[in-house]
Amino acid sequence: MYKDFKHGDLVVEMKGISKRFPPNVIALDHVDFTLRAGEVHALLGENGAGKTTLMNILYGLYQADEGEIHVYGKKVNIKSPKDALRLGIEKVHQNYMLIDELTVTENIVLGLKSPREPLLDLEQAARNIAKFARNIGLSIDPKAKIWQLSAGEKQRVEILKALYRGAKILILDEPTQVLTPIEARQLFQAIRKLAREGLSIVFVTHKLPEVFATSDRITVLRKGKVVATLNTKDANEKLLAELIVGRAEDVLVPVRKVGIAKPRTRAMTVLEVKGVCAVNDKGLPALKNVSFSVREGEIFAIAGIAGNGERELAEVLVGLRKALKGRVFFMGKDITNKPVEEIMNLGIAYIPEDRLGVGVVPDLPVYLNIVLTMHSSPPFAYKWLLPININIFLNKEIIKRFTKDAISEYGIKASSPDVPAKYLSGGNLQRLILARELLKKPKLLIAQHPTRGLDIAAARFMHEKLLQLKASGVAVLLISEDLDEVLSISDRIAVIYEGEIMGIVPNVNVNIEEIGLLMMGVKRLKTSPAAS
Incomplete structure (x- = not known):
């Protein structure tokens, strides 16, 4: 398995990668990143640091504004995921990239050649996938429709899809976020086993214990720039926390030590x-x-x-x-x-599990998303001279002023209130949703x-x-x-x-x-x- 390159050989080299998003968001600023055969390379950083953007460029979902990529020693131009797949690069996405109307089996084999071309043998494929899933400890019903699955089950399908296709370079973007500790340990064991067999893995995570459980090397991004690349054996939690956010104490001290009042004894x-x-x-x-x-x-x-x-x-x-x-x-x-x-x-306020699909309207700007459940109430809306008791005209000036205050209070990293919500990182989307729900008191x-x-x-x-x-x-x-x-x-x-x-x-x-x-x-x- 993966015999073309020996352990330790360079299989991916990204040089001087830069990427900007409108109106003027610098997501990556001359980033260098390498990956070797048979290693697990952890990619760390705050939400919005550029981790997912960098891996989306390697996978062909985005194109870099500057820089170049070498795969297996050759300079390549990865214009689409199809190009990445031809190079043996697969990605498990943080936001699910599955077709809801198709079954688990149909999603996994989509684009693969059938042994019975031009016919499809979905029954045999389902049996193969079920067996494969059991072998790596990620069981799933291969005949279930994607829209019927929970978020955790969809994540399992994403992991299975990448592994089933025999990837040589595997990008895992927050793969354990819906797994229990036992399931996570099983995944770590599978990752280490695959790495020993020659698979090259980029492990994108924010959980420091996962870094030490899985990785050989670590690269830390902060505000779109590489601040360090080091061997895992030379790292510790305090050092990594300082590299990620610049202050270890603020993130490593248990949250319960923050001065919070005790719950009431006779509560309603x-x-x-x-x-x-x-x-x-x-x-x-x-x-x-x-x-x-x-x-x-x-x-x-x-x-x-x-x-x-x-x-x-x-x-x-x-x-x-x-x-x-x-x-x-x-x-x-x-x-x-x-x-x-x-x-x-x-x-009642509600923070849903699906931030992008349910929590916000992706194509609407931040300022409209932040008043999404309050847009018809004063002072955000008014009825002008209409003889009806319905507020249908938006007061954009007040909404934008309100949004700027919320952006400041909740630390939402958005260049302006006019930026579409889909350009925010997962963490900033969650801050936006939290701000909207809590501002309703x-x-x-x-x-x-x-x-x-x-x-x-x-x-x-x-x-x-x-x-x-x-x-x-x-x-x-x-x-x-x-x-x-x-x-x-x-x-x-x-x-x-x-x-x-x-x-x-x-x-x-x-x-x-x-x-x-x-x-x-x-x-x-x-x-x-x-x-x-």
Whole structure:
């Protein structure tokens, strides 16, 4: 496997790569990057540092404004992913690049030659893919449609697609963001095994422990420039944190040490869920008699692996999916199956898992996205002289002034309020969504995977905001697969598996490995009185 080049031979060399986006955003500034045969090269940096842009250039999704690329010793011009594929370069994207209407099998074999040309043998392909997936520990239903899958399952398909096609150079962009610790370790083992066999891997991540678990070398980007390239054995967490953000203490000190008030002793119940049942997009049971409550001034966490009902739960709570049974109460009022707008207007804010597809309108500018749920209310809109009580004219001057203040307060890196949201990095998109939802001053925030794919500084910023909400008396429902996140900021934890709550426990001396096993359905927790 991969016998053309020996271990350590240079397989990719990117020289002086620069890239700009309109109106005047410098994403990359004369970046040099190399990759060797049989190595795992970690690419680190804050959100917006240029990591994904650099790898999109290597994969042919973007073209560099300056610089050159050499692959296997030859200068190449990668104009499209098709050119990259011919060179043996595959990429697992941070934002899913799959066709929703096709099955898992159809997505994976799309563009590959069939052994029975011109006919397709999808049944045999499905069997091959199922076996291949089991062998690398990333099982998936090969006949499922992509639109029916959760975010975590889509990520697994992306990884399988790249590996199944026999890539020689594999780009992994935040591949563990929806995996449990056990699944992540299995992926790390697969990565190390593939590297030993000669595969060259670029591992884009913001999680420092993953760097030490997988990589041989590390390159750190900051504001579009390379600040360091070093061997992993010569690095430590403090050094990397300083290289990434320039200040180790601000990101390595546990977030709980920030001065946040303790939760109230006799708190009002803000959200109450009683015996809720719902089906997924396949029409199969997704929620089975789910019951829990969230009080003011607390962070209540739902921990579960993707595909176990977390997405359906969030959608039921905000009115995007019908509950077939059970009731949902907000501040004592029954909001079961009410329209989305009515639910949001009661004082519920929502951070969805799909930032680009659901959280924003990608082609609209930042200033319109930040008032997306408030655009019809004063002072952002007015009715002028119309004899109707509807505000249909936007006051763009006030909106842009409001947006500039939000950009400053929430640290959104956008050159101007007029930049389309699609040009923002994942971390800046999340800051935009957070700003919009919190500026509504909600009584309840439903945060679905709020730090997925974020760098350490952006994740810390998000955690501090959630803790500040808690201190001010807001109820926070945190839905997350990141157990470190759940254990670091939540007050109570509910574990969900196959649509059932396995138990609710107070976050006191909870073992991360035990919770991980519960998320996989190994056993059921006994709910203590303190948890209710």
